[in-house]
Amino acid sequence: MEMPTPNPAILARKARIVERLRAVLPADAVIDDVAETRAYECDALSAYRCPPLAAVLPRTTAEVSAALRVCHEEGVPVVPRGSGTSLAGGALPTADCVILGVSRLNAVLETDYPNRFIRVQSGRTNLSVTGAVEQDGFFYAPDPSSQLACAIAGNIAMNSGGAHCLKYGVTTNNLLGVTLVLMDGTVVEIGGAHVDAGGLDLLGVICGSEGQLGVVTEATLRILRKPEGARPVLMGFDSNEVAGECVSDIIKAGVLPVAIEFMDRPCIRATEDFAHAGYPDCEALLIVEVEGSDAEIDEQLGVILQIARRHSPVELRESKSEDEAKKIWLGRKSAFGAMGQINDYMCLDGTIPVSALPLVLRRIGEMSREYGLDVGNVFHAGDGNMHPLILYNANKPGDLEKCEAFGADILKLCVEVGGCLTGEHGVGIEKRDLMSVQFTAADMEAQMRVKDVFDPQWLLNPAKVFPLAITAARRAA
Amino acid sequence: MRPADETELAEAIRAAVGPLRLRGGGTRDVGRPVAGEVLETGGLSGITLYEPGALTLVAGAGTPLAEVEAALAAEGQRLPFEPPDWRGLLGTAGTSTLGGVVAANASGPRRLMAGACRDSLIGVRFVDGSGTVVKNGGRVMKNVTGYDLVKLMAGSWGTLGVLTEVAFRVLPVPESAATVMLPGIGLAAAVTAMAAAVGSPFEVTGAAWSPEAAMLRIEGFAASVAYRAGRLSDLLAPFGAIAVEEGREAVAARWRGIGDMADFAGQPGDVWRLSVKPSDAPGIIARMGAEAVRLDWAGGLIWALLAPGTDLRARIGAFAGHATLMRASVETRAKIAPFQPDPAPLAAITAGLRAKFDPRGILNPGLMG
Numbered sequence: 114m115e116m117p118t119p120n121p122a123i124l125a126r127k128a129r130i131v132e133r134l135r136a137v138l139p140a141d142a143v144i145d146d147v148a149e150t151r152a153y154e155c156d157a158l159s160a161y162r163c164p165p166l167a168a169v170l171p172r173t174t175a176e177v178s179a180a181l182r183v184c185h186e187e188g189v190p191v192v193p194r195g196s197g198t199s200l201a202g203g204a205l206p207t208a209d210c211v212i213l214g215v216s217r218l219n220a221v222l223e224t225d226y227p228n229r230f231i232r233v234q235s236g237r238t239n240l241s242v243t244g245a246v247e248q249d250g251f252f253y254a255p256d257p258s259s260q261l262a263c264a265i266a267g268n269i270a271m272n273s274g275g276a277h278c279l280k281y282g283v284t285t286n287n288l289l290g291v292t293l294v295l296m297d298g299t300v301v302e303i304g305g306a307h308v309d310a311g312g313l314d315l316l317g318v319i320c321g322s323e324g325q326l327g328v329v330t331e332a333t334l335r336i337l338r339k340p341e342g343a344r345p346v347l348m349g350f351d352s353n354e355v356a357g358e359c360v361s362d363i364i365k366a367g368v369l370p371v372a373i374e375f376m377d378r379p380c381i382r383a384t385e386d387f388a389h390a391g392y393p394d395c396e397a398l399l400i401v402e403v404e405g406s407d408a409e410i411d412e413q414l415g416v417i418l419q420i421a422r423r424h425s426p427v428e429l430r431e432s433k434s435e436d437e438a439k440k441i442w443l444g445r446k447s448a449f450g451a452m453g454q455i456n457d458y459m460c461l462d463g464t465i466p467v468s469a470l471p472l473v474l475r476r477i478g479e480m481s482r483e484y485g486l487d488v489g490n491v492f493h494a495g496d497g498n499m500h501p502l503i504l505y506n507a508n509k510p511g512d513l514e515k516c517e518a519f520g521a522d523i524l525k526l527c528v529e530v531g532g533c534l535t536g537e538h539g540v541g542i543e544k545r546d547l548m549s550v551q552f553t554a555a556d557m558e559a560q561m562r563v564k565d566v567f568d569p570q571w572l573l574n575p576a577k578v579f580p581l582a583i584t585a586a587r588r589a590a
Numbered sequence: 591m592r593p594a595d596e597t598e599l600a601e602a603i604r605a606a607v608g609p610l611r612l613r614g615g616g617t618r619d620v621g622r623p624v625a626g627e628v629l630e631t632g633g634l635s636g637i638t639l640y641e642p643g644a645l646t647l648v649a650g651a652g653t654p655l656a657e658v659e660a661a662l663a664a665e666g667q668r669l670p671f672e673p674p675d676w677r678g679l680l681g682t683a684g685t686s687t688l689g690g691v692v693a694a695n696a697s698g699p700r701r702l703m704a705g706a707c708r709d710s711l712i713g714v715r716f717v718d719g720s721g722t723v724v725k726n727g728g729r730v731m732k733n734v735t736g737y738d739l740v741k742l743m744a745g746s747w748g749t750l751g752v753l754t755e756v757a758f759r760v761l762p763v764p765e766s767a768a769t770v771m772l773p774g775i776g777l778a779a780a781v782t783a784m785a786a787a788v789g790s791p792f793e794v795t796g797a798a799w800s801p802e803a804a805m806l807r808i809e810g811f812a813a814s815v816a817y818r819a820g821r822l823s824d825l826l827a828p829f830g831a832i833a834v835e836e837g838r839e840a841v842a843a844r845w846r847g848i849g850d851m852a853d854f855a856g857q858p859g860d861v862w863r864l865s866v867k868p869s870d871a872p873g874i875i876a877r878m879g880a881e882a883v884r885l886d887w888a889g890g891l892i893w894a895l896l897a898p899g900t901d902l903r904a905r906i907g908a909f910a911g912h913a914t915l916m917r918a919s920v921e922t923r924a925k926i927a928p929f930q931p932d933p934a935p936l937a938a939i940t941a942g943l944r945a946k947f948d949p950r951g952i953l954n955p956g957l958m959g
Contacts (some may be wrong), residue, residue: 225869271734282705283734301939308702308707308887309695313745315742317708317740317742317744318737318742340785364762366762368762376783406817408813416811465730466644467641498730552725556725556726559947563737579736
C-alpha cells in the first residue's frame with residue numbers, strides 16, 4: 114500500500130516538535146521514544162505498519178486543542194486514533210505524523226434519562242457507554258463487533274454500524290452533538306441535547322469523515338430504553354437464492370426484525386468445526402431476531418416462521434430458552450474467529466441492494482475458484498452489508514497481494530450492482546484507491562472541498578479516504 | 591426556468607448570470623426573501639427505482655410527494671419520517687415535491703423514534719452552484735464510502751446545490767396504531783409524562799401536547815399495540831385520567847394534524863419552531879409570551895404563535911437549541927433572521943462551505959442568513 118514519502122524537514126525537526134508538545138502537555142502525555150511509538154504503528158489492518166514521529170495522549174479538550182495548535186504551527190500531519198480497531202487502516206500513521214490518541218478521554222460527563230442522552234468523552238469504549246446506563250434499563254444502540262474495544266471517537270469517524278442497525282440505525286442516527294477541535298486548535302460545539310441542526314447539518318458531515326475534519330473530544334449520544342426481551346430464530350435453506358427471497362419477503366411483510374444475519378456454506382462449515390453450535394448442514398442460514406414482550410415476540414416470530422415455511426427450509430429452529438438463544442448466536446458470533454483458525458483472512462464490507470444477493474454470492478464463488486482463495490460470507494442481510502472473509506496465507510509470498518486483488522474485484526462488483534465499497538468499516542487506506550470506481554472526479558472533488566474548509570492545510574489524517582494522486586497537490590500545499 | 595432533466599438543469603446553472611430562486615412545489619416559503627429568477631425542479635419528476643423488498647425508493651427531486659406516498663402505500667410502505675404538509679400552516683398552495691421535503695429536512699412526529707428526513711435519506715444527486723453534477727450516498731442503507739454530503743444537503747434549503755434525485759430508505763406501514771391520551775394535562779406535567787413514556791420499553795412513535803391533551807402514539811401489530819397501549823396507560827396513570835384512541839384512520843388523522851400544525855393554520859400571528867432539550871421546554875415557553883404553543887417530539891419541538899414582528903430570540907435570551915421563524919410577513923423575515931445565526935466558528939465553516947459549493951453565491955442567496 115503506497116503511502117506518501119515522509120517530509121524530511123519534519124523528520125529533522127522531531128526534537129523541536131516534541132519539545133513544543135511537552136511544553137503544552139503533561140510529561141506523561143507525549144511519547145517519542147522509538148520503542149514506545151511502535152505501539153501505535155498500526156491498527157487492526159495489521160498488514161501495514163509504520164511508527165509515527167511521536168504520539169500524544171491528552172486528557173482534556175484543552176490539551177487536544179493545545180497539541181493540535183502546536184502541530185498546526187509546525188505543519189505536522191496528525192493522525193487521530195481511538196482504540197486502533199480500524200479494519201481499514203484509518204489510524205495508520207506516517208513516519209512524519211503525530212498520533213493523537215484519545216484513549217485517556219474516557220469519562221462519562223452527563224447522563225440524562227428524561228431527555229434520553231449520555232454525554233461522554235470520545236475515548237470511551239462503545240460497550241462501556243451502554244455499561245454506564247444499563248443498570249437503569251437503557252442502552253446505546255450502535256453495536257460494532259469490536260464494541261468491547263472500539264472507542265466512540267472511532268465510531269464517529271467511521272460512522273460505525275453493527276448487527277442491530279436494521280432497526281436502530283448507525284452512529285450518525287444516534288449522534289446528537291460533538292465537541293470538535295479543528296486542526297488549528299479552535300474548539301467548536303456542534304449540536305447538543307436537542308435534535309436537528311439549526312443551520313447546515315455539520316454534524317452529519319463530521320460523522321463518517323474518518324478523522325479528516327477535526328478531532329472529536331466529546332459526544333452527546335442518544336440512549337434508548339431496552340426492549341422487554343429479544344429472541345432469535347434460525348433457518349436453513351438449500352440455496353442462497355431462496356434465503357435471499359425469504360429475507361425480502363420478511364421485510365415486505367411488515368415485520369422489522371432488529372437483525373437478519375446470513376451465513377453461507379463455507380462459513381457455516383468453518384464455524385461448526387470451531388464452535389460446534391449445532392448448525393444444520395445447508396447452503397445458507399439465516400438468524401432473525403425480534404424484540405418486545407414475550408407475546409409480541411411470539412406474534413412476530415409467527416409471521417416470520419410462516420414466511421420461512423413457504424420457502425421450504427431444511428431447518429427451522431426456535432429458541433425456547435435463553436440457552437437455546439445463545440446457541441443460535443454462538444456460531445455467528447464465532448464466525449470471524451472460526452475463519453481465523455483456518456487461515457489469515459481479509460474482511461470486506463461492501464454493501465449491495467438486497468435483491469442482488471444471489472448474483473453477488475454466485476460471482477464471489479466463481480472468483481474464489483479463479484483466484485484459488487477460499488471465501489466465506491457472513492452478512493447483515495436486512496441491509497445488504499456483506500462481510501466476505503477471504504482466506505490467505507500471510508507467510509506465503511504473493512498471497513496477500515492476490516487476496517487484495519480478489520477483494521478489490523468483489524468491491525467493484527458491489528458497486529456495479531448498485532451498492533458501495535464500504536458499509537460500516539470506512540475507506541481508510543484499504544479502499545482509498547477504489548474510490549474512483551464508485552465516484553466521479555467531481556463527486557470526490559465535492560467531498561475534498563469540505564476538507565479544504567475544515568482543514569485547509571490537509572494536515573489531519575491526510576493520506577486516507579481519497580486516492581493519493583488526486584490529493585497530492587493539496588497535501589503538498 | 592423549468593429544466594426537463596439534470597443536464598438541462600446543469601446548463602441553466604452554468605449559464606445563470608444572477609441569483610436563482612429555487613422552487614420545488616412552492617409549498618414551503620420559509621427563510622429570508624430571495625430575489626432572483628425562479629428555477630423550478632418540477633421537470634425532474636418520476637420514481638426511477640422502487641424495491642419494496644429492499645426498502646428503497648429513488649425518485650427525481652421534482653416528483654410530487656403525493657405520487658411517492660401513493661406508490662409506497664400500494665406496497666404497504668411509507669416514508670418513516672412522516673413528512674408534514676405545511677400548506678395550511680404557511681398559507682401556500684401547490685404540490686409538495688420530494689426534493690423540497692429534503693431541502694427543508696421536513697420531518698413529522700415520528701422523527702422522535704424513526705429519525706428525521708436526513709436519517710432516511712440514503713443518496714442524492716445535485717448540481718452545485720458552478721453547474722457541476724455531484725452524487726453522494728447511493729441506494730443502499732449502509733454506506734460509509736467517503737464523506738456524507740447526503741446529510742449536508744438535507745436541510746440546506748437549496749443553498750449548496752439543486753437536488754436532482756433523492757434516494758430513501760422506507761419502512762412498512764404497521765398493521766395498527768393507537769393514541770394514549772392524558773386529556774387536559776398542563777404543559778409542564780405533560781413534558782414529564784412524555785419523558786416517562788418515551789423512556790419506557792413500549793416504543794412510542796409520537797409524543798405531542800396541545801391544551802387538549804398529551805398524546806402518545808403506539809404502532810405495530812394489533813395485539814402488540816393493544817398490549818403496549820395498556821402498559822403505557824398503567825405507566826401514565828399517576829399523571830391523570832387516561833383515554834385511548836383506536837382505529838387506524840382516526841389515529842392517522844390526529845397525527846397528520848399534529849405534524850402539519852393544523853392548529854395554527856389560519857390563526858393570525860407569526861409562527862416559530864424551536865428545537866430544544868425536551869426538559870428545557872417549559873422554562874423557555876415561560877419566557878416567550880406566546881399566544882399559543884404546541885409541543886411535539888416529547889417536548890423537543892416547540893411550535894409557538896406570536897404577535898407579528900416579535901423577535902422571539904430577543905425575548906427568551908440564550909438557550910440550548912435553535913429557533914426558526916417559519917411564518918411571517920416578508921418584511922419581518924427581512925428584518926428578523928428566520929434561521930438561528932450560528933456562533934462565530936461555525937458561521938465561518940458554514941460560510942466556507944457555501945463559498946465552495948456555490949462560489950458565485952447564486953443559489954437561494956441569503957435564504958438561510
